[in-house]
Every structure is written in C-alpha cells, then in structure tokens.
Amino acid sequence: MRDYDASVAFLGEWGRFQVMVFFMLCSTILPNGSSSFSLVFVTDTPRHHCLVPEVNLSQDWREAVIPMEEVHGELERSQCRRYRLDVVRNLSDMGLVPGRDVNLSSLEQEDCVDGWSYSSERYQSTVVSEFDLVCSASWKQPFTSTVFFLGVLVGSFFSGVLSDRFGRKPVLFATMAVQAVFNLAQIASPSWEVLCVLFFCSGLGSISNYVSCYVLGTEIFTGNTRMVYASMGVCIGFALGYMMLPLVAYFLRSWKDLTVAITVPAVLYIPFWWVLPESPMWLLSQGRVGEAETIVRRAAKMNRVEAPEKIFADYMINASQLYAKSVQRYTFLDLLRRRSIAATTIILCFVWFTLSVCYYGLSLNTSRLHSDPYISCFLSAVVEVPAYSSTYLAVRFLPRRVAVILVFLVVALSLLFIQLVPQSVLEAAVALEMLGKFAATAGTSLLFAFTAELYPTGLRNTASGTCVMVSRTGSCIAPFLLQLNVYFKYLSYVTFGSLAMVSAFVTLFLPESFRRPLPETIQQMHKRPSIMCPCVTRKTSKCVTTLESRL
Incomplete structure (x- = not known):
C-alpha cells in the first residue's frame, strides 16, 4: 500500500x-x-511602599515615615514596613525634626496596615x-x-x-x-x-x-x-x-x-x-x-x-x-506498552523537559539585559526569529539526531562557559547567554518536527501532547532553578548546562526519521533505525523481529 x-x-x-x-x-x-x-x-x-493616609504630618516626617533599607548594597525605601504612624504624628505635632531631634533607628516599625502605594511610572496597574x-x-x-x-x-x-x-x-x-x-x-x-x-x-x-x-x-x-x-x-x-x-x-x-x-x-x-x-x-x-x-x-x-x-x-x-x-486501540498506554516505543517516549520526554527548563529559564533571566522590561522582552523575542530560520536549514539538510545533539551541545557549552568570563567583560557573558537562548529556541522547533515524524498517525498528537505536557513541568520549575544563584552565582547556569549535556547524550538512542515518510502504523514506527537497532533498513527488519521477540 x-x-x-x-x-x-x-x-x-x-x-x-x-x-x-x-x-x-x-x-x-x-x-x-x-x-x-x-x-x-x-x-x-x-x-511600592506603605501607604501613608492623609494625616496631619510635616513634610519632613511625611518623607521620613518610610524607613530606608539596604538592598543589594544600595539604600532603598522599605516596601513592607513604616514607622508607627501614631508615634510619628505625635513627634510631628511636637515640632521635632527627624534625624536631627529624633533618632529614627529607635522608632518602632509596623506593617503596611493601611495598604500600599504603587508607582505609576511604568504601569497603571498590574495583577500585583x-x-x-x-x-x-x-x-x-x-x-x-x-x-x-x-x-x-x-x-x-x-x-x-x-x-x-x-x-x-x-x-x-x-x-x-x-x-x-x-x-x-x-x-x-x-x-x-x-x-x-x-x-x-x-x-x-x-x-x-x-x-x-x-x-x-x-x-x-x-x-x-x-x-x-x-x-x-x-x-x-x-x-x-x-x-x-x-x-x-x-x-x-x-x-x-x-x-x-x-x-x-x-x-x-x-x-x-x-x-x-x-x-x-x-x-x-x-x-x-x-x-x-x-x-x-x-x-x-x-x-x-x-x-x-x-x-x-x-x-x-x-x-x-x-x-x-x-x-x-491507540491510547496513551500505547506510548509505553512496547519496550522500544516506551524507550523513545521516555527519552523524548526528558529532552523536552530539559529544553523547556533552558528556554524558560533563559527567557525569564533576560530581564537583566536592560533595565527597561519592554526592551528586554523585545530582545528576547527578536533572537527567536534567526533561531527558527536556522532550524529550517537544519531540518532540510541535517539528520534529526545530529541537529538536536548540536542544539544541546551549544546550550551546554555556552552556559557552562559563562562562569569563566571575567566580571569586567559583561558583554561576553550576555552574548553567551543569548547564544544559549538562540540554541534553546531552535531546539523547540526541531523537537516538534522530530516528535511528529517518529510516531504513527493515530498516536502523533497524543505523543506530541504528552511531550509538551512533560516539558511544561520544566517551565514551572525554571523560575525556582534561577534562585539557585543565591547559593552560587553560576549554579543555575551549571544546572541548565549539565541537563543539556545529558540530553545530547541520550538523543543518540532515538530512532532517525530524516527523509523518511511519516509512519502511519505502530508497525512502521518499529522499522526506524536507531543506535540500539542499527540494522533496520527498508529491505530488512531482522532487528525489529529480534526486538519484538523480547517484548
């Protein structure tokens, strides 16, 4: 047929x-x-800072009612605390001047019991x-x-x-x-x-x-x-x-x-x-x-x-x-029912998870590229266009496994090398991070194509949806992995890079689909060669037969 x-x-x-x-x-x-x-x-x-209601306060006390705190080595107005308003009002009524007549560090503080005042410099409103x-x-x-x-x-x-x-x-x-x-x-x-x-x-x-x-x-x-x-x-x-x-x-x-x-x-x-x-x-x-x-x-x-x-x-x-x-009889269980298909599914889920962690982790981390979030967001989006364009060339001329392995190697090496860049050359570190984002973005397109080509028609969307579902667990934990920098400045980069390196290795065990028609049945999916079953060709299926006998 x-x-x-x-x-x-x-x-x-x-x-x-x-x-x-x-x-x-x-x-x-x-x-x-x-x-x-x-x-x-x-x-x-x-x-934001604590809201100060309209009460009778002198200008000096209205400016001093919000205490100063050290954040990343700089003094900023506290976002969650203020000096007790009743005490401050009494001191203001007495004509005392903050800092000169009153030691502010000796005053008792309280939470923002009247709510918060939000800056409208950047947003009129947000969910927060x-x-x-x-x-x-x-x-x-x-x-x-x-x-x-x-x-x-x-x-x-x-x-x-x-x-x-x-x-x-x-x-x-x-x-x-x-x-x-x-x-x-x-x-x-x-x-x-x-x-x-x-x-x-x-x-x-x-x-x-x-x-x-x-x-x-x-x-x-x-x-x-x-x-x-x-x-x-x-x-x-x-x-x-x-x-x-x-x-x-x-x-x-x-x-x-x-x-x-x-x-x-x-x-x-x-x-x-x-x-x-x-x-x-x-x-x-x-x-x-x-x-x-x-x-x-x-x-x-x-x-x-x-x-x-x-x-x-x-x-x-x-x-x-x-x-x-x-x-x-094609259901989600068919992705795991046979050993060869289960191995393919598990490996794909892992590489999808890794790619999602790297993509969303680097996307969320690009805010440090510029103090303006609009510019940061635009830069993060722009890098995706050449990434997807390069994917077309990879899909057209490179075997799928080779292309995916190259993507993970670029992600891994660029992120692992960031810690070797001197602090005085910040531009180089940013360039390496954007190179990692470029590769992670290209990998997203490659994996969609690779996954769709590996599974038969009746399972194709189920398999793609399952892989995407697993990858979303990566997007959920990526923000938390970024917090690893608290313990070591480059720990999140090391984590992302290590996951990418492992994914590059396990991709070797996936079947190849380059320049082969889309499988329409599970039997046709079995006839795809891989490093575990390299002898499968269009003319022979001895390796598949051997594998089937073990299931």
Whole structure:
C-alpha cells in the first residue's frame, strides 16, 4: 500500500491550496506568542511602599515615615514596613525634626496596615497592584504564573488525546475559544483566587492549540512545504506574536487593557472554520476515506491539477482491516506498552523537559539585559526569529539526531562557559547567554518536527501532547532553578548546562526519521533505525523481529 505522501504527490508542494492553509495556520499562532509571555507585564511588581493616609504630618516626617533599607548594597525605601504612624504624628505635632531631634533607628516599625502605594511610572496597574500580592502575600505573584503553566501542562496532554480521538480541526478551534474566553473573563475577576482559576483555564488552551495547529499542518503538507512549516512557519508566527507583545504593552500600561488587546483579535479566526480542512491523513486513519478524498480533490481543483480517479484506492481496500482497528486501540498506554516505543517516549520526554527548563529559564533571566522590561522582552523575542530560520536549514539538510545533539551541545557549552568570563567583560557573558537562548529556541522547533515524524498517525498528537505536557513541568520549575544563584552565582547556569549535556547524550538512542515518510502504523514506527537497532533498513527488519521477540 502506498504511503500518504505518494498518494497526494500530484498536488505539488506549493500550490494555491498549500499557500492558503500555510498562512492561515501560521496566523492562528500569533495570539499564542503574545498571551504566553504577557505574564511578564501582567504579573510584574511595580515599585511600592506603605501607604501613608492623609494625616496631619510635616513634610519632613511625611518623607521620613518610610524607613530606608539596604538592598543589594544600595539604600532603598522599605516596601513592607513604616514607622508607627501614631508615634510619628505625635513627634510631628511636637515640632521635632527627624534625624536631627529624633533618632529614627529607635522608632518602632509596623506593617503596611493601611495598604500600599504603587508607582505609576511604568504601569497603571498590574495583577500585583490590584490584589496587593506583595510583602507577606508576595508568594502569590510567582504562584499565579505557576497556575497558568499548570493549566498548560494539563491541556497539552488532554488536547492531544482529544485530537487523536475527534480530529485536529475541532480541537484546534475549541482550544482557541477556551483561551480567548477565559482570557477575557480575567478582567472581571473579583479576587485573586478567582483569577487563578481563570489563569488555569486559559492555560488549558494556550499551548494546546499550538500543538493541534502544528500537527494539522504537518499532516496536510508534504515534502519541502512540510519542512518549512515544521521548522519555521508556526514558530515564526509565535515569535512575531511575542515581538508584538512589548509594543502593545508599552502603549497599554493597564493589565486589563493589555489582556483585552491581545485577546479580542481571536474573533478574526472564526471564519477560518469554514475554510481550513481537516487532516486527510487523520481521516484515513479513522477509515473515513471518502472525506479525505473530498478534501484532496478540492485541493487539486484549487491548485488546478487533475486528480486521479481513485486517490486512496489502497486505503479503501484496507481501511476496515488496518486503520479502523488500529486506531481503536491507540491510547496513551500505547506510548509505553512496547519496550522500544516506551524507550523513545521516555527519552523524548526528558529532552523536552530539559529544553523547556533552558528556554524558560533563559527567557525569564533576560530581564537583566536592560533595565527597561519592554526592551528586554523585545530582545528576547527578536533572537527567536534567526533561531527558527536556522532550524529550517537544519531540518532540510541535517539528520534529526545530529541537529538536536548540536542544539544541546551549544546550550551546554555556552552556559557552562559563562562562569569563566571575567566580571569586567559583561558583554561576553550576555552574548553567551543569548547564544544559549538562540540554541534553546531552535531546539523547540526541531523537537516538534522530530516528535511528529517518529510516531504513527493515530498516536502523533497524543505523543506530541504528552511531550509538551512533560516539558511544561520544566517551565514551572525554571523560575525556582534561577534562585539557585543565591547559593552560587553560576549554579543555575551549571544546572541548565549539565541537563543539556545529558540530553545530547541520550538523543543518540532515538530512532532517525530524516527523509523518511511519516509512519502511519505502530508497525512502521518499529522499522526506524536507531543506535540500539542499527540494522533496520527498508529491505530488512531482522532487528525489529529480534526486538519484538523480547517484548
């Protein structure tokens, strides 16, 4: 039986149909780049200090009521303490001058019992200023982001399972709707607890639609179009959305206005439902050959080419025997049921986890590149464009394992060498860190392509969703790993670099998928060569047979 790519080869690679679907799918990723990193601004902590109510105080005492504290070697106004207001008012009424008549260090201090005063120099409002997530409640600020990523983690898994069960297209639009609806609902949150629930629900659809969109395009396109889409298309769409975020945030300094601005454009994608097709490859895996042929014939008409009388004749003959039955038993457990597939799944989950830790750790750490968060965010986004562009060349010319290993080696060496850079050459340290971010970004695109090419149609979205789900645990703990610098200045870099070095080694044990058709069954997946099973070729499967006998 011919594979899917050979069956639709008559369509060509860059016809009107492919161009239309390519740009429509890429455009649906723009909101993801904006919403995923909007937490940088939405949950940022403005400068603040204890609120001093309108009481009768002299100007000297009004300026001195907030004590000074040493922070990183510099004196700053305390953010969480003030001198007891009743004592200060009495001293002010007595005409005493702070510092001259009264030793301020001898005065008793108190918490911010009247609330806080937040600086409006950078933001009109953030989640932190609205719900007072400071001082004793400061733990709620990073926890808010963690709740969002927990939603991403859960959504990444279930969206994959649902996509393999109900189709790529319905899950793509459903997760887009979930993300938009719960994003808008956040601005009406009456409390921080309700906001966390909405953040979690928003996270359910945030990256889930990215995965569904990625798999949908990978299965529709063939040849060079598939490589461009997998390595550059959706990734650059994400990066462009990321680059637009600081621009929008610069002009909209209220977190509610920013949330609305990055969410409302989602309504523009509603008409896409009637234009974007379902994945013909997925339809074939479900035995729905007629629907798949209808989509391909429509594409042929759009591309102005003549379709053969029977496009999927072999599929029609074997559909009930091969596809319908195999899909019925394809579940998450099939990722672990057989030893060879389980080994592939475990290794992929580990390298995905490592890449997520490095990517989000370096992205969150780029705030030190510039004192202005808008510039820092833009620089962090800009570096992703050349990273994704270079991925296209790697996907086109390099074996998948070689490309992924090179990515991890660059990440590892650049981060491990940072500690060797003298303090007087700060620019070199920043350059090495950005080189690591460049490689980690490129690796994200490579792993999406690699994962999609390793698994059969019935398991492809489940496998991708599972790997992304595991990687999200890395995004959840990355901020905490950055705090390792408290114990040793470069400990977080050493941790990231060590994980990357181990990932480079274990990648050697993954099967190779370079220039091979996408597997459509688990049996075809077994026939992929790897360092553990190098003798598998297109003509022999002795190693697979040996492996099967051990299971």
